[in-house]
Amino acid sequence: MPDPDHLPGLENRITSETSFDLRPGDCVEGMKTLSDESVDLVVTSPPYNLGIKYANYSDNLSSEAYLAWSLEWATEVNRLLKPGGSFFLNVGAAPAQPWMPHEIALSLRNLFQLQNTIHWIKSITVEPRDSDPVSVGHFKPINSKRFLNDCHEYVFHFTKSGKVPVDRLAVGVPYADKSNITRWGHTKGKDKRCRGNNWYVPYETIKHRSKDRPHPATFPVELARKCILLHGGDPGEMTMMDPFLGIGNAAIAAAHAGLGKFTGFEIDDVYLTEARKRLGA
Numbered sequence: 001m002p003d004p005d006h007l008p009g010l011e012n013r014i015t016s017e018t019s020f021d022l023r024p025g026d027c028v029e030g031m032k033t034l035s036d037e038s039v040d041l042v043v044t045s046p047p048y049n050l051g052i053k054y055a056n057y058s059d060n061l062s063s064e065a066y067l068a069w070s071l072e073w074a075t076e077v078n079r080l081l082k083p084g085g086s087f088f089l090n091v092g093a094a095p096a097q098p099w100m101p102h103e104i105a106l107s108l109r110n111l112f113q114l115q116n117t118i119h120w121i122k123s124i125t126v127e128p129r130d131s132d133p134v135s136v137g138h139f140k141p142i143n144s145k146r147f148l149n150d151c152h153e154y155v156f157h158f159t160k161s162g163k164v165p166v167d168r169l170a171v172g173v174p175y176a177d178k179s180n181i182t183r184w185g186h187t188k189g190k191d192k193r194c195r196g197n198n199w200y201v202p203y204e205t206i207k208h209r210s211k212d213r214p215h216p217a218t219f220p221v222e223l224a225r226k227c228i229l230l231h232g233g234d235p236g237e238m239t240m241m242d243p244f245l246g247i248g249n250a251a252i253a254a255a256h257a258g259l260g261k262f263t264g265f266e267i268d269d270v271y272l273t274e275a276r277k278r279l280g281a
């Protein structure tokens, strides 16, 4: 039976009435035109400064310049975020730059509280006690005598107070041991528990990279959808933003969740056009 929390092909089922404002150009300039405390939720993944070959953007700043720029755009995110809002920041590392995700997170410590650290697992092997190991998911293998293959990225959940309530059961999972349902009063008889902070979210299977996922560094729609659900609240009343839209996976997740409004910025017209196409806009 398919896992109802991970439905493939989400982008093919956009039915909501979300109002989209997708803007070309630099997100720092774009965000400056928006009002203070007007956004409930930010789910984004900036360039990681790892030399990724984007169509136009150059992903090769010095570390100092990159961290200074991160602070610049995150300051705008801070200004726009409501006091009870959530900012989910997805960043990955490369073997040669293992500190980078942590340096970005640390550089934002005067702007936000780090409320949760989520590990986005792309591939994992589990070793049940009574059967053979089972491997799921995919990763891009590296040929190295020093480094393990990198099968995960971070999603830092920042808030302004560190005390924003989240809807853990909206992304919850059934109990493996059903006797826990009656054993623990807090279950209120429901077969749902918190899934924890290791989220296995594989990329959707595609046939043609250039046609189906024409961007070198995307996150799955499902990852953004889980962030939306975890933040909780009345979807129709919520405004979400992705300053680094890419080909629009956060926007597709917003549509799927039925959010009221979504604003996105993308400096590269090729990716913005693709995002609009995928949203049917």
Ligand SMILES: C[S@@+](CC[C@H](N)C(=O)[O-])C[C@H]1O[C@@H](n2cnc3c(N)ncnc32)[C@H](O)[C@@H]1O
Binding pocket: 025, 026, 027, 028, 044, 045, 046, 047, 048, 054, 057, 215, 217, 218, 219, 220, 243, 244, 245, 246, 247, 248, 249, 250, 265, 266, 267, 268, 271
């Ligand atoms: C890691 S990708 C985001 C991919 C996106 N999450 C998706 O799933 O499609 C970062 C994106 O930021 C864009 N970008 C880089 N600098 C930007 C800027 N100053 N303002 C807006 N977009 C920018 C790049 O062109 C790239 O598409």
